């Protein structure tokens with residue numbers, strides 16, 4: 001499937017990301033250069049015994065006494081070196097702090113995606129094939145699904161599974177009594193690597209509720225798309241032709257219809273990965289999930305802007321990459337877009 | 342100008358009247374959605390009449406009262422919060438915040454997005470180049486993240502939320518209007534009007550713009566639902582509307598701390614958000630089908646939070 | 647006789663950008679000159695893509711001309727600006743091919759037909775305007791009560807009547823009809839053609855009638871201009887052109903018309919092969935040379951000039967006259 005044309009296309013898209021990320025950096029820089037009170041004031045905090053001279057020195061050190069465009073180039077130069085400043089809370093490079101928390105968030109995003117797919121694909125097929133009341137019911141549920149804020153789903157789940165049924169843990173990534181050697185940062189993977197099934201079991205039980213909270217609205221969206229695509233594909237000419245050739249109904253559905261209905265859906269599924277990263281800002285807060293989202297929210301409270309900027313840039317990068325992934329999947333799977341442009 | 346506004350209003354009402362209404366009357370989704378939405382709208386408009394209590398009045402003696410049916414009394418049908426404020430009254434006043442932030446920001450976003458989209462689609466050239474680059478960046482930057490960043494900078498507050506919501510929701514309008522204008526301006530009926538001798542303003546406002554109304558109406562409904570969720574999300578993490586305002590998001594934020602001992606504080610505001618967003622989404626789906634089954638494609642997909 | 651409209655070297659190139667570096671120039675209309683006499687119907691024929699619509703839209707200043715002159719009542723339309731241009735527009739109108747696209751779907755017939763009145767006679771009261779609209783509708787064979795209705799409530803033929811009413815309501819002198827019947831059913835075509843002829847007599851109109859249908863053109867026009875790939879290749883009075891077509895392209899167009907005339911039946915049939923070449927990349931020399939059965943080296947090298955071979959009969963072909 002992969003030919004040189006396709007590779008060239010993908011290459012061009014990746015190169016196209018450079019100005020996009022550059023633009024995002026400009027936006028982030030501009031937005032955060034309007035933060036009331038500059039970082040020096042923030043650094044010094046409540047200490048009142050600092051001299052005006054020292055403050056000026058600090059301002060000079062951070063380049064804050066320079067014009068905006070000079071500071072922008074300074075910012076960009078730092079950014080290229082992966083440096084967005086020192087976290088005021090942790091007194092370490094902000095990016096390092098954020099990257100440490102990234103695996104927790106990515107792990108969550110992948111499980112949320114799995115949840116979404118596992119719910120959406122059977123439900124979508126079922127709705128399209130059964131029609132009637134089943135279809136209306138599933139479509140209705142899906143509208144409800146994406147009308148719920150994810151952090152409220154989180155609290156509902158906590159209430160039902162955590163405090164009422166008491167079957168699942170409601171905060172953190174792992175039982176406090178357990179530890180695992182950090183290799184990948186994905187606890188489930190680390191547990192498997194260490195052969196520690198206790199860790200794997202605990203990590204899995206912790207991730208279920210957060211993953212559901214993020215996955216349910218996404219599932220709701222995918223169900224509808226898949227159902228609509230499937231219904232229009234089932235009415236299409238080539239399906240009728242396949243039926244006329246006397247193919248078994250199940251073969252018609254699985255071999256022909258489903259494949260064609262899934263192609264446009266894959267794109268949306270990939271896009272969800274990007275949305276999960278921003279969704280994590282809210283869901284991680286509810287579950288005390290020690291990921292990037294929760295870190296960022298805490299940093300907002302602590303006015304630790306370098307960390308906020310780092311988290312925003314990383315989320316944006318992931319978002320852009322998930323868009324890219326979605327485009328590539330479309331290119332690879334959809335024969336119609338091949339050879340165009 | 343006022344004549345233009347009058348005819349624009351007529352054109353708009355035409356899309357919302359007659360066949361659209363008769364289609365929606367036969368659509369159960371629209372009826373359910375419309376009813377829910379109306380209930381919330383009325384609560385918001387007449388909060389002062391409907392709400393049994395002052396939403397800000399603390400009553401420590403009656404704190405953490407459970408709702409009726411869970412050990413509470415009809416005094417406080419939905420219970421009270423940690424400082425004894427009546428939850429039902431706060432929810433009713435909350436509808437005001439939620440709906441007004443969303444409505445104001447969508448209105449502003451429509452004005453900004455439609456103006457920029459129309460100019461750029463109609464005149465093309467440099468404006469269009471610049472706008473398209475901006476749109477590209479906006480689209481590669483998740484709206485929630487943008488809203489969060491803006492709120493961090495602006496600080497919490499009602500009007501700041503409105504500003505952040507506006508800045509994050511004008512782009513889809515600009516995109517849709519630009520796209521439609523690109524094709525509309527080449528359409529023979531526009532050439533016919535030019536041949537008659539009308540100016541650009543007439544073409545933009547009287548000939549082209551009314552043709553974008555079906556898309557705009559549908560997009561506005563979905564954007565309204567989206568902004569309600571966004572406002573709640575921002576308030577939930579403490580960078581939206583300021584306490585003690587009864588924002589549903591804020592109530593959820595404080596309710597989170599009581600999830601183990603007073604579940605109702607978080608459950609009811611969440612339910613309210615879900616209901617009103619559901620109502621609007623149902624209305625939007627129905628409007629979309631009623632106005633034009635093909636505009637779905639032009640609008641693309643609605644994003645989830 | 648005086649020319650109401652004289653086109654001189656009218657030219658319209660479209661620049662199409664593909665990507666950042668690639669540019670293509672489509673020479674849609676390239677140096678076209680002909681006259682339209684007052685009170686006549688002048689035909690403009692050619693295959694689809696030959697630049698007829700572009701010529702019409704350029705003359706009306708709906709496209710910016712690349713070069714040339716269009717002298718209407720002694721003034722060059724291509725030099726007019728702002729107010730002056732708007733004022734001349736009152737004297738000219740256009741009817742487009744597809745009445746499903748040329749009427750704004752969200753406007754009532756009243757607003758569609760009344761627009762020229764609002765632009766050119768702004769001092770009219772609502773009642774005066776209304777009565778003029780209703781009268782015009784009846785003149786084109788619609789009902790006065792139709793003012794309230796929307797375009798989608800009408801058939802194709804009726805829509806074309808609305809478009810004609812819109813074009814005529816300010817009593818222009820000159821009308822461009824860009825294939826006004828080719829989107830309509832055959833039975834409706836004749837009715838619209840007859841309506842146009844009646845209106846011409848009644849209002850003393852001058853028509854530039856664009857079509858690719860040789861039957862229609864023979865029926866309606868006094869003089870015919872033939873275009874191929876943006877160039878004028880032949881121009882003559884209708885009878886002369888049908889009797890003595892000189893350009894091989896014109897002959898090919900005519901031989902596609904079934905005829906009962908015994909004199910012409912004997913003539914050798916000439917059929918056009920293939921599609922016209924890409925107008926962004928026309929063949930060198932005579933643009934018709936790639937499809938012409940008579941073409942030789944000269945044709946492929948040098949572009950033939952338009953020359954008068956008989957009084958009033960112009961042709962651009964190396965193989966004719968000389």
Ligand SMILES: Nc1ncnc2c1ncn2[C@@H]1O[C@H](COP(=O)(O)OP(=O)(O)O)[C@@H](O)[C@H]1O
Pocket residue numbers: 660662672673674692693694695696697698699700701925
């Ligand atoms: N707006 C435009 N931009 C670019 N090319 C155009 C445009 N309009 C017409 N053309 C090109 O000019 C040529 C002549 O088109 P047109 O005038 O519509 O021919 P006709 O009316 O004789 O069928 C065609 O090759 C067409 O593709």
Ligand SMILES: [Mg+2]
Pocket residue numbers: 698699700824825
């Ligand atoms: Mg044409």
